[in-house]
Amino acid sequence: MRNTKRRMFALITFVLVLISMWAPNSIYANSMMTPTTIYAQIELSTDEIEVYEEASLIYADVTYYGARETETVWRFMIDATEVDVTTIDQVTLYNNEGVPYSFPSAVYAFEMEELADESSEPGDDGTETVPDVETPIEPPLVEPEASPEEPVTEEPVTEEVTEPSATPDVTSETDVTNEMIGLEVGKEANIDQAVVGGMIPYTFVIENTGETTLTITSIEDEFFSGDIDADKVEAFNADVREQLMALIGKNGLAAGERVETTVHLTIPSDYDRTNAPEIGNVFRVEATDPYGRVIDAESQQIVLLNQADFTVTKTARPETVHPGETIRYTYTITNTSNVTLYFVDVIDEWTSGALTTEEQRETTETLRDGMRALAEIENGLVPGEEVVLEMEKVLLPSYDVRAGAILTNRTTFTFEVNREARVSRTVEATVHVKQHIPKPDNDNHDDQDESVYVPEPTTPVTPDQATLPMTGSTETRGTVIGLILIGLGLLFVTHRRRPTSKA
Structure with missing residues (x-):
């Protein structure tokens, strides 16, 4: 009886474990969104097929990376039940070094079979274009031998004319896609110590490192830090664009060509260095080639400001x-x-x-x-x-x-x-x-009292009767006072000794 209870308890426990393992997976499976698969086909040359491997695109502000299905087709899994391919601007391919290249003319489809017709176009795959060109050549080789009549001989002539016209088209498109596209930009602040109230000389460089001519479509130097007035930033950008476009010219930037210019940024003397101790900006350039390919590059620079004092x-x-x-x-x-x-x-x-x-x-x-x-x-x-x-x-x-x-x-x-x-x-x-007053002849003291040096009056003063200056020395005044006192004493004594006239 006891063994039977143990077996029943083990069986119930096993069933509960299976239920607990199955239930979360079922809930998760029901909550998962079914992704949508789309295919993107890009026209690439033979050389480009070997160079590019990885691909990405942006849909609904989310970047998706694709898996390569064929030489020119990549598969992407989009986390959406419905995908509007018209909102996808471009597909970005990366070479072996991780450098991105944009291709806006990609063809999108939800089924691989829908791209079958596109893959036979010239330039998609070199092995598929050759049968298209050689296929019409075989009938003319048989028909001239079957009938020597003039109408029959005219038809091969027509086809022979068509055939050479198709061959140069294939060759020209192959040459186009074989040309690599490349762009490099640089910016440098040519100053050791940037200070408030001074100037920062920025040197801008644009170089075409590819094999095809580039048409510059955008030049912008964006300030992401600093306290530079917006109007001054706009004027600075206008000066940069004007000087660079004048060097590039109307024909664009040729393959291997490089242009360089220096533009000065003035830092105002009242610049608030306490709240904005640095100036940071990024130089961006965007260009296209004659075949519609888009490429961009940027260069960032941060300059610390100092206050001279x-x-x-x-x-x-x-x-x-x-x-x-x-x-x-x-x-x-x-x-x-x-x-x-x-x-x-x-x-x-x-x-x-x-x-x-x-x-x-x-x-x-x-x-x-x-x-x-x-x-x-x-x-x-x-x-x-x-x-x-x-x-x-x-x-x-x-x-x-x-x-x-x-x-x-x-x-x-x-x-x-x-x-x-x-x-x-x-x-x-x-x-x-102060004016120097010489010492008296009988004064042999080396030290002089500053009180004897008096500045001369700037304006003469005329003394009146109430403010007459005293003259003489201290000894003379004492003698005079003594004589006066003696005289008064004699008069007093004389007055006391005078005899009276009364009997």
Whole structure:
């Protein structure tokens, strides 16, 4: 009894396992969409048949890869119950290196037998075209021998004329398909350091690497990153197309021909480098050959932008000088950008003071020569590098303090990355000039109090009665006061000793 129960339990378990295995497959089979098979036939030459192996097409925005059925027919499985072949633009074939070539003139069918008539056309298969040409030749060879009559001899003549006319057609089509089609494009930014406010020289190249003439149908340089204004991009593309098409000419790009041109893209000085630190664009060219084949190529370029900048500080020592003394100016220049800067010029302008025009010119030339003598400046100021320059300016003893008690000069330095990208920074310093008052003859002290050096008034002052200046020294004033006090004392004593007139 116990064995019988075990056998029944094993049997029930086995049946449940079979049901569980069968049910998912049935559900999956019912949910699968039945694909539609279509065939695509492409006219290929003998050489092209050996070159192309893989094929693909796009239907409903989905790319499908096909399996080769014959030398010129590929089979595709489309995931759709109904397929509208009119929406298929082209079939793409790939050579041994994976290079794609487009064929828009493919013939589509849902059954292989529907392409039987197409396969007999010249150029589809070399072995099938030969019987078509040789078949009409056999009857004429028999008929002239059967009857020598004139009407009979005219018929072979007619057929013989037709036969040579068909043979060149086959040969010409074979030659057409034997010609390889090829296109290469290139683009390069010929600049080491692209900076805001400068220019990027782009060199564009189009080369026909095939064996047939190409007609250029589209030239476009698409910007996919960067903050370049749309109008400037359109103007840039128009310039590129105009220069390249002028080089290509009306007859197209011949086999093996190559054209090249350079177009400059200007980067505005207010370009937002923080939000768009790079400029990326892709150069695309599309062309066709005389037999309707379409080919395209592209080249991508990304350029990183830099911001040219530097800082400059300036000090003047001493801050107060007298005519005949020397002022020492110290300049500190630091490259705060990540590009190398090259010195262009420096200008020293005196906004206040009494220096002559000749003195100002000599000061600027001295500062300019000092900058050019620095080795760091000659080889370029690399990122993060700092240079210090000192210059001395001697005031002439005849310097007019009244006209220039405050001596201020403004210095402007200019550096560049290239001719189009320049940056300038300005700094200024002020020095006070005071008139020197010589020491008295009996003053042997070496140190002089600055308080004895007073600037001359710029405008004369006429004192009135209430503000008359005091004269004399401190000792003289004390003597006068002492004499006055003595006199008052004598008068007081004399008044006390005078006898009275009363009895």
